[in-house]
Amino acid sequence: MANAPRRLVIVESPTKATMLTRFLGSGYVVESSRGHIRDLPTNASEVPAKYKGLPWARLGVDVEDDFAPLYVVSADKKPVIRKLKELLKDVDELYLATDEDREGEAIAWHLLAELKPKVPVKRMVFHEITPEAIAAAVANPRELDIDLVDAQETRRILDRLYGYEVSPVLWKKVMPKLSAGRVQSVATRLVVDRERERMAFTSASYWDLLATLDAGAAATPRKFDARLTGLNDWKVARGADFDSDGKLISDAFVVDEKCAGDLAEALKQARFAVDSVEAKPFTRRPAAPFRTTTLQQEAGRKLGFTTDRTMRVAQELYESGYITYMRTDSVSLSEQAITAARKQARALYGDDYVPASPRVYASKVKNAQEAHEAIRPAGDSFRTPAQAKLVGDQARLYELIWQRTVASQMTDARGQAVSVKIAAELAQRLRAGAEMATVDIHRAVFSASGRTITFPGFLKAYADVADDEQGEQAKLPQLAPDQHLDLSEIATESHQTKPPARYTEPTLIAKLEELEIGRPSTYASIIRTITARDYVYKKGTALVPTWLAFAVTRLLVEHFPRLVDYQFTAALEDKLDEIAGGDAQRLQVLNDFFYGAPGHEREGLHDMATDLGDIDARAVSTFPIGDPEAGINVRVGRYGTYVEDAEANRANVPEDMAPDELTLEVAKQLLATPAGEERELGTDPATGHPIVARTGRYGPYVTEVLEDDESLPKSKRPKPRTASLFSSMQLDTVTLDDALKLLSLPRLVGTDDEGVEITAQNGRYGPYIKRGNDSRTLPSEESLFTVTLEQAKELLAAPRTRGRRAAAAPLAELGDDPATGKPLVIKDGRFGPYITDGEYNVTVPKSQPINEVSLEVAADLIAAKRAKGPAPAKKARRTSAKSSPSKATKASGSASTSKKTPKPASGASSA
DNA sequence: CAGTGAGCGAGCTTCCGCTTGACTT
Numbered sequence: 001m002a003n004a005p006r007r008l009v010i011v012e013s014p015t016k017a018t019m020l021t022r023f024l025g026s027g028y029v030v031e032s033s034r035g036h037i038r039d040l041p042t043n044a045s046e047v048p049a050k051y052k053g054l055p056w057a058r059l060g061v062d063v064e065d066d067f068a069p070l071y072v073v074s075a076d077k078k079p080v081i082r083k084l085k086e087l088l089k090d091v092d093e094l095y096l097a098t099d100e101d102r103e104g105e106a107i108a109w110h111l112l113a114e115l116k117p118k119v120p121v122k123r124m125v126f127h128e129i130t131p132e133a134i135a136a137a138v139a140n141p142r143e144l145d146i147d148l149v150d151a152q153e154t155r156r157i158l159d160r161l162y163g164y165e166v167s168p169v170l171w172k173k174v175m176p177k178l179s180a181g182r183v184q185s186v187a188t189r190l191v192v193d194r195e196r197e198r199m200a201f202t203s204a205s206y207w208d209l210l211a212t213l214d215a216g217a218a219a220t221p222r223k224f225d226a227r228l229t230g231l232n233d234w235k236v237a238r239g240a241d242f243d244s245d246g247k248l249i250s251d252a253f254v255v256d257e258k259c260a261g262d263l264a265e266a267l268k269q270a271r272f273a274v275d276s277v278e279a280k281p282f283t284r285r286p287a288a289p290f291r292t293t294t295l296q297q298e299a300g301r302k303l304g305f306t307t308d309r310t311m312r313v314a315q316e317l318y319e320s321g322y323i324t325y326m327r328t329d330s331v332s333l334s335e336q337a338i339t340a341a342r343k344q345a346r347a348l349y350g351d352d353y354v355p356a357s358p359r360v361y362a363s364k365v366k367n368a369q370e371a372h373e374a375i376r377p378a379g380d381s382f383r384t385p386a387q388a389k390l391v392g393d394q395a396r397l398y399e400l401i402w403q404r405t406v407a408s409q410m411t412d413a414r415g416q417a418v419s420v421k422i423a424a425e426l427a428q429r430l431r432a433g434a435e436m437a438t439v440d441i442h443r444a445v446f447s448a449s450g451r452t453i454t455f456p457g458f459l460k461a462y463a464d465v466a467d468d469e470q471g472e473q474a475k476l477p478q479l480a481p482d483q484h485l486d487l488s489e490i491a492t493e494s495h496q497t498k499p500p501a502r503y504t505e506p507t508l509i510a511k512l513e514e515l516e517i518g519r520p521s522t523y524a525s526i527i528r529t530i531t532a533r534d535y536v537y538k539k540g541t542a543l544v545p546t547w548l549a550f551a552v553t554r555l556l557v558e559h560f561p562r563l564v565d566y567q568f569t570a571a572l573e574d575k576l577d578e579i580a581g582g583d584a585q586r587l588q589v590l591n592d593f594f595y596g597a598p599g600h601e602r603e604g605l606h607d608m609a610t611d612l613g614d615i616d617a618r619a620v621s622t623f624p625i626g627d628p629e630a631g632i633n634v635r636v637g638r639y640g641t642y643v644e645d646a647e648a649n650r651a652n653v654p655e656d657m658a659p660d661e662l663t664l665e666v667a668k669q670l671l672a673t674p675a676g677e678e679r680e681l682g683t684d685p686a687t688g689h690p691i692v693a694r695t696g697r698y699g700p701y702v703t704e705v706l707e708d709d710e711s712l713p714k715s716k717r718p719k720p721r722t723a724s725l726f727s728s729m730q731l732d733t734v735t736l737d738d739a740l741k742l743l744s745l746p747r748l749v750g751t752d753d754e755g756v757e758i759t760a761q762n763g764r765y766g767p768y769i770k771r772g773n774d775s776r777t778l779p780s781e782e783s784l785f786t787v788t789l790e791q792a793k794e795l796l797a798a799p800r801t802r803g804r805r806a807a808a809a810p811l812a813e814l815g816d817d818p819a820t821g822k823p824l825v826i827k828d829g830r831f832g833p834y835i836t837d838g839e840y841n842v843t844v845p846k847s848q849p850i851n852e853v854s855l856e857v858a859a860d861l862i863a864a865k866r867a868k869g870p871a872p873a874k875k876a877r878r879t880s881a882k883s884s885p886s887k888a889t890k891a892s893g894s895a896s897t898s899k900k901t902p903k904p905a906s907g908a909s910s911a
Numbered sequence: 912c913a914g915t916g917a918g919c920g921a922g923c924t925t926c927c928g929c930t931t932g933a934c935t936t
Binding site: 012013014032033034035036037039040042043044076079098099102103104106107152155156158159160161162163164165166167168170171176177178179180181182183184315319327518519521522525526529635637639640642644648649650651652694701703719720721722723724746761762763764765768770773774775776777827834835836840841842843 | 912913914915916917918920921922923924925926927928929930931932
């Protein structure tokens with residue numbers, strides 16, 4: 001007993017660890033890493049002190065040394081590492097059982113690098129948790145796949161370089177805090193491009209007829225509907241016959257309103273008879289079991305869940321053991337699951353509903369990594385929804401998953417598709433069409449179709465949305481050619497072609513999956529990111545782009561075209577596969593991406609993100625509305641989006657107005673309406689001008705309304721007096737008296753001995769007095785009205801550096817810097833407490849309590865600052881792209897910027 | 912996007928993929 005070897009098995013998910021513990025029994029300790037355990041530092045606070053100040057610290061990747069990454073264990077991962085190290089002390093072997101995909105392999109490698117185990121290490125993989133699978137995994141360990149780890153690291157570094165080099169371009173050219181990335185920027189572009197299609201779309205209108213026909217008392221159903229589809233021997237135009245410009249693209253006949261009305265009238269006298277009946281058998285196969293994206297789509301369509309909600313509920317079901325892992329790109333079921341599904345289908349519906357051999361589904365996802373199974377009920381016999389005894393969202397989502405899984409192992413549905421054509425001969429020819437092309441119509445053709453299910457097969461268990469809609473199709477009676485029909489009702493219907501629909505959360509994610517962008521674990525967060533950045537917002541379920549998204553997308557498309565190319569990620573995936581297969585070098589991939597391929601240095605990210613002179617910030621944010629000749633633009637500004645005409649008149653664009661709603665007419669209307677809310681306070685008795693209170697860019701203010709003399713150019717028109725409210729006043733309570741008082745500013749305080757005027761006024765930094773070019777801040781807003789000439793002269797006589805600054809004593813005096821002899825003090829500044837020696841300033845780190853800052857620490861901080869130099873010198877740009885991939889690696893330091901740690905195989909053979 | 916005078920210490924924002932954080936007497 002005591003001699004039996006003890007093993008630590010590390011998996012990624014705690015839930016999986018619990019399940020595994022049950023199967024492995026004594027001798028095994030199973031613990032989880034909870035995902036990745038370390039990563040590149042996200043910001044300066046995560047960069048270890050010894051790397052601070054290095055030019056590449058911001059990136060966490062030393063782009064000058066073969067893109068060596070700097071990895072740190074973030075604060076929330078430290079306890080995990082501590083726990084694992086603790087457990088490692090008492091075992092004889094370590095099994096790294098992270099997922100068998102790129103990320104999982106990398107997690108295993110990071111674990112190895114961080115835990116530095118002294119015991120033998122094995123890499124173990126399994127895709128399903130069954131006794132057999134686990135036994136096989138234990139019996140067949142392998143070594144860590146360093147090429148696969150390399151592929152992951154390349155992906156990680158490239159994403160970092162993209163995100164952290166391009167985002168700052170947006171800060172400079174569009175707005176601070178914006179972001180760009182390989183995934184989010186394409187997601188945003190998709191939504192923007194779709195909106196552009198909608199804006200360019202021209203609708204076409206056409207008409208048709210809907211006839212209700214009576215097949216006689218013996219028929220069931222007796223009445224059915226048929227739609228006009230032909231006239232004489234021409235096809236009648238439908239939506240598909242028009243293109244996005246509203247132009248007819250076929251030789252179909254377009255029925256207009258008059259024609260439709262005339263036809264309806266004429267057809268009341270016509271003879272209707274069945275022309276042809278066509279019946280075709282059809283079969284339908286069940287859909288594959290769920291993977292993450294299809295679950296999100298179906299939960300959205302059938303249950304109305306957002307992707308976030310779907311994933312949250314699925315996580316709950318997974319953690320409580322009801323379903324298998326929910327972040328997967330695989331549609332394959334384990335043997336165990338196939339057996340369970342077939343057994344359940346047979347028990348519930350009978351032998352006829354289960355095919356002779358199991359159905360096998362292959363993944364259609366191109367970059368699928370298949371580390372997990374499809375999403376299905378857990379276990380080797382499924383709990384039916386009733387047995388599961390779940391409630392609420394969990395019950396609904398479980399039922400959906402259960403149905404889809406069981407149905408996926410059931411037989412095809414079979415049925416008959418019937419399509420009927422009915423001809424109506426007009427008693428009199430009808431003349432239709434406009435002057436140029438009039439035609440005679442003598443015959444109208446109507447069509448009706450219906451589907452009947454003869455054997456439901458899998459539909460017994462699971463009907464998808466398409467089936468539901470077809471279920472609503474009216475049944476057709478038995479009909480025979482030449483059978484006479486009576487017209488019961490006839491109605492004209494008008495139709496318009498519709499622009500392409502906006503993306504919804506699930507359809508956007510499905511599109512990203514098709515483009516191989518993003519992973520199951522990130523689909524829901526992609527939506528969160530582009531929403532949080534205000535690139536898109538939801539209108540109902542539709543994703544609508546903002547004008548900000550238009551501006552950002554335009555900048556990227558015009559200046560970083562390669563990075564937002566829809567094929568970029570797919571091509572990258574190919575490269576990563578080559579690296580994983582040992583057929584490509586990561587260094588070359590990164591070099592080409594960052595510095596440009598040899599001879600194409602200009603196309604490297606580094607040059608593109610550095611030379612910003614070409615990017616015209618104003619142009620990027622300006623979009624003409626309608627005809628550019630109209631001179632009306634929509635512009636994305638710091639304070640929101642507005643429209644502007646040639647005379648610089650401006651009006652805000654309401655936040656909930658979708659870009660495709662902002663037509664030229666709407667823009668003109670916006671410009672014609674006075675902006676924003678305002679409150680009329682009354683009339684200035686002195687001038688007769690109305691006085692209003694408004695909220696502006698700098699907060700609430702009052703102003704007088706002058707009649708606009710349209711004949712003068714804007715710059716020549718008289719400017720109305722304006723004044724900010726005092727902080728004691730509010731927009732909805734300010735009175736006319738207050739306003740008049742405010743508008744009386746600036747106040748002439750008096751004239752000094754030299755005859756120079758001293759005035760009191762309110763400004764950007766608050767109240768102040770002014771004498772020529774000299775000024776002093778006043779203590780309060782009220783003092784604008786009370787300050788006397790004497791007080792003003794006194795203020796002006798004092799040096800301006802007095803006042804606040806002199807009053808602000810240092811928070812602490814630390815003593816003299818041993819290096820320079822200068823006194824070090826802590827002062828309170830706009831950005832918090834900082835240490836200064838009079839020349840250099842350093843903000844006190846947040847983690848450091850001010851009263852505990854020692855002289856030594858302060859001196860070190862100042863010294864570090866001094867070492868950086870007085871002004872951050874412009875980074876010298878590399879002139880030669882690296883072309884020698886085989887450079888000596890950096891001396892392997894403790895911070896593990898070097899990747900060449902020995903393989904775990906070192907101890908794999910433990911005999 | 913209402914207009915208006917100074918002078919002081921900057922430094923941060925951001926990526927994509929893995930995963931679930933937790934307590935206290």
